[in-house]
Amino acid sequence: MGALSDIRTIQEILSRHHFTFSKAMGQNFLINPSVCPRMAQMGGAAPDAGVLEIGPGIGVLTCELAQRAGKVVAVELDKRLLPVLEETLHDYSNVTVINQDVMKADLAGIIKKEFGKMDVYVCANLPYYITSPVIMRLLEERLPIKAITVMVQKEAAERLCAQPGTRQAGAVTLAVRYYAEPVRLFQVSRGSFYPAPHVDSAVIQLNIRQTPAVAVRQEKLFFQAVHAAFAQRRKTLLNALSSGLGLAKEQAGGILSRANVSAGLRAEQLTLEQFAAIADAMDEFWEK
Ligand code: SAM
Numbered sequence: 573m574g575a576l577s578d579i580r581t582i583q584e585i586l587s588r589h590h591f592t593f594s595k596a597m598g599q600n601f602l603i604n605p606s607v608c609p610r611m612a613q614m615g616g617a618a619p620d621a622g623v624l625e626i627g628p629g630i631g632v633l634t635c636e637l638a639q640r641a642g643k644v645v646a647v648e649l650d651k652r653l654l655p656v657l658e659e660t661l662h663d664y665s666n667v668t669v670i671n672q673d674v675m676k677a678d679l680a681g682i683i684k685k686e687f688g689k690m691d692v693y694v695c696a697n698l699p700y701y702i703t704s705p706v707i708m709r710l711l712e713e714r715l716p717i718k719a720i721t722v723m724v725q726k727e728a729a730e731r732l733c734a735q736p737g738t739r740q741a742g743a744v745t746l747a748v749r750y751y752a753e754p755v756r757l758f759q760v761s762r763g764s765f766y767p768a769p770h771v772d773s774a775v776i777q778l779n780i781r782q783t784p785a786v787a788v789r790q791e792k793l794f795f796q797a798v799h800a801a802f803a804q805r806r807k808t809l810l811n812a813l814s815s816g817l818g819l820a821k822e823q824a825g826g827i828l829s830r831a832n833v834s835a836g837l838r839a840e841q842l843t844l845e846q847f848a849a850i851a852d853a854m855d856e857f858w859e860k
Contacts, residue, residue: 576632576660577605579766585630589656593767597650598699601629604764607723611775612636614757615721616693617644624683624717626674626696626706629653631660633697638664641693645686647674649699674706679715692716697723700769704744707732707778711751720778721757729756729774736847741840743802747795749844750785752778786848794851801839801847809842810835817854827853 574581582601585591593599602608611633617623617640628634628646630653637644644667648657651671661667668686670677683692694717698706703724710720724732733754734740748754757775762768788794800816801809814824828835831849833842 575605576630576635577603577608579603582630582766585656585660589652591652591656594650596701598627598701599629599650600765600767600769602632602697602764603766604760607760607764607775608633608636610758611695611697611721611723612640614775614777615695616691616719617641617695620690622683622687622690622692624679624687624692624694624696626694627699628657628669629697631657633695634661634667635664637695638667642666642690643687644668645670645682647672647677647682649673675702675709679710680713683715683717691718693718694720694722696721700725700728703728704732708744708747711748711778711780717780719780720752721775722778723760723773723775725769726759726772726774729776732778733776737841737843739840742805743798743839746798746802746844746847748778750794752780754778786844788848788851789855790851793854794847797847797850797854798839801842805839808836808838809833812839813850823857827857830856 617637619642621641622643623637623641625634625637625644625646628648634644634646646667647670654669654671657669670682694710730740731742731745732748733756734745736746736749755777757777760773760775762772796817801812803816804812809828810821810824814821825835827850831853833846833850
């Protein structure tokens with residue numbers, strides 16, 4: 573078998589298995605030979621580590637991970653890829669493929685059962701239609717993982733790694749920063765995939781914090797404030813929070829002044845600490 577990043581090898585394997593690409597499942601396979609070794613190396617794959625991969629495709633990244641990590645578990649939704657993976661991963665005894673939807677799988681249970689006491693890393697070329705939901709699921713469930721190293725669309729990478737308080741920031745920026753320290757690792761051109769998507773990509777790494785970046789009395793309120801503020805990001809905080817949280821203007825104004833945040837600012841101008849102060853002021857308001 574030729575290299576799995578070689579387009580002729582891919583075509584040969586896929587045609588033998590009568591496989592046709594599914595756009596709906598975000599199937600763009602990597603054909604640039606330098607990308608997967610770099611991702612595996614930077615993503616924490618080491619002999620004493622376990623790696624959870626999402627969407628192995630035909631196994632091009634999986635092989636690189638298996639060569640470096642103690643154990644690899646790959647969750648793949650498309651059951652048509654199972655016989656392909658059986659063939660391409662034949663030489664690796666440290667890989668388990670699980671045929672499930674990553675959004676529905678019991679990830680905490682899988683990690684516990686498959687990796688035991690190993691340090692666990694997530695490394696994947698994500699299906700782009702669920703980039704943010706997958707990342708938020710991995711973060712919000714507080715899974716015992718050290719870092720998430722993923723390929724995402726370039727625009728998503730910019731938002732996920734943006735600094736709060738800048739125009740690139742969105743609700744997901746604040747949510748990611750709350751749980752992790754994001755780093756942009758490297759860019760990958762659209763020509764590195766087969767079939768080629770319409771946009772370029774980037775590999776980012778989210779290093780999970782031991783404790784959240786800011787302390788809040790009620791996490792739920794922090795995320796409510798962030799989502800309400802960014803749902804109407806062009807509006808002032810006063811307007812966005814009052815309509816998003818179902819409050820009268822005077823009530824939203826009271827919360828903002830208690831939090832010492834100017835009512836005329838917009839969501840993209842706020843720091844994590846300011847959102848935390850708003851969340852605590854909301855908690856005090858509802859306590860009364
Ligand atoms: N890792 C391969 C590579 O780099 O060439 C394939 C990456 S491709 C962008 C995304 C993969 O995720 C596909 O194999 C697709 O079938 C799989 N996938 C799509 N939705 C999924 C889901 N909800 N759960 C698990 N895997 C999924």
